[in-house]
Amino acid sequence: xxxxxxxxxxxxIQTILRSDxxxxxxxxxxxxxxxxxxxxxxxxxxNGMNHLKxxxxxxxxxxxxxxQTLDLAKKxxxxxxxxxxxxxxxxxxxxxxxxxxxxxxxxxxxIGEIGLDPTYVSKTDDAKRQAHVFETLLSVAxxxxxxxxxxxxxxxxxxxxxxxxxxxKHALLHWFDGSKKQLQKAMDMGFFVSYGxxxxxxxxxxxxxxxxxxxxxxxxxxGPVRFSRCFEMKSGQIALSQV
Ligand SMILES: [Zn+2]
Numbered sequence: 001x002x003x004x005x006x007x008x009x010x011x012x013i014q015t016i017l018r019s020d021x022x023x024x025x026x027x028x029x030x031x032x033x034x035x036x037x038x039x040x041x042x043x044x045x046x047n048g049m050n051h052l053k054x055x056x057x058x059x060x061x062x063x064x065x066x067x068q069t070l071d072l073a074k075k076x077x078x079x080x081x082x083x084x085x086x087x088x089x090x091x092x093x094x095x096x097x098x099x100x101x102x103x104x105x106x107x108x109x110x111i112g113e114i115g116l117d118p119t120y121v122s123k124t125d126d127a128k129r130q131a132h133v134f135e136t137l138l139s140v141a142x143x144x145x146x147x148x149x150x151x152x153x154x155x156x157x158x159x160x161x162x163x164x165x166x167x168x169k170h171a172l173l174h175w176f177d178g179s180k181k182q183l184q185k186a187m188d189m190g191f192f193v194s195y196g197x198x199x200x201x202x203x204x205x206x207x208x209x210x211x212x213x214x215x216x217x218x219x220x221x222x223g224p225v226r227f228s229r230c231f232e233m234k235s236g237q238i239a240l241s242q243v
Contacts, residue, residue: 025055029194030113030149030174030220033058033079034068037224042072049078057082059113059149059174062089063096070104080109082149084137087117090130101140111141112149113174116158131162138166149174156182163189175222180211187213194220 032038033056038045049056058073059082060066066083073081083100085092101108114137121127141148147170152159156178163171168190176183176193186193193212196219199205209217 025053027218028054028056028221028223029172029192029218030059030196031056031223032061033223034060034065034072035224046076046078050076054078055080057109057112057149060084061086061113062092063100066097066100070100070107073107073109081107082110082112082147083108084111084114084149085133086113087115087130087134087151088120090120090126090133092133094133094136097137098140101137101144105144105146108144108146110147110149110170111137112172113151114138114148115151115153116155116162117151117153118155119153131158135162138162142167146170147172151175153177156186160185160189163191172218174220176208178208180208183208183211187216190216192216192218194218196220196222196225 033042033045048054055078058069058079060069062085069079069081069083073079081104083097083104085094085097101111114134116130116134118127121130138148149172150159152173153175156173159173160182170192172192172194173186174194175196176186178186183193193216195205195209195217199209
């Protein structure tokens with residue numbers, strides 16, 4: 001039973017392990033390393049990652065940012081490229097994104113960041129467009145058998161509804177922010193979840209964490225998002241605590 005659980009966890013990062021079977025790496029399951037905020041320090045960050053044996057699922061926002069992610073991944077094999085259209089960027093060119101995935105599927109680690117978020121919706125058409133982009137990219141991910149990194153802020157129930165038609169075994173609900181009931185549903189449906197650095201100081205997140213199936217927990221920074229308290233509003237970095 002235990003080995004079954006471990007193998008499922010590894011399957012989410014199956015492409016990650018491909019090249020480095022004998023080394024133990026730590027993984028950041030969701031970080032925007034191709035965000036311009038990292039640009040001035042990117043070589044320092046990548047070197048640090050190599051030294052500390054860290055790898056990162058580098059998620060993207062839109063077509064332009066996905067190209068930057070692909071560039072970064074070509075330069076450094078610690079960067080595991082996830083490309084896609086974030087719900088904030090749902091008006092981006094979906095056809096172009098599909099083509100980009102098709103052209104690069106052999107080197108892609110996954111699809112993301114994709115999902116739903118009513119924060120970025122001001123009219124009914126926006127919600128429809130977001131759902132259309134999300135579902136289209138889920139279909140493409142399934143076609144190429146790629147893991148997906150899902151943004152589900154204030155939209156978990158809608159994401160659950162949509163995901164009943166898609167593969168959830170290799171899907172991550174990044175920055176899980178639901179209720180205990182929604183967590184149970186996520187576990188029942190077979191999702192991975194990650195909580196991020198706030199878990200260090202947020203009691204509600206710690207409670208959720210304690211109720212999460214251990215084999216379904218991944219860690220993430222969601223960098224360059226900044227966190228308060230002990231993190232002093234520094235930009236999230238994959239190796240911040242070790243460097
Ligand atoms: Zn993100």
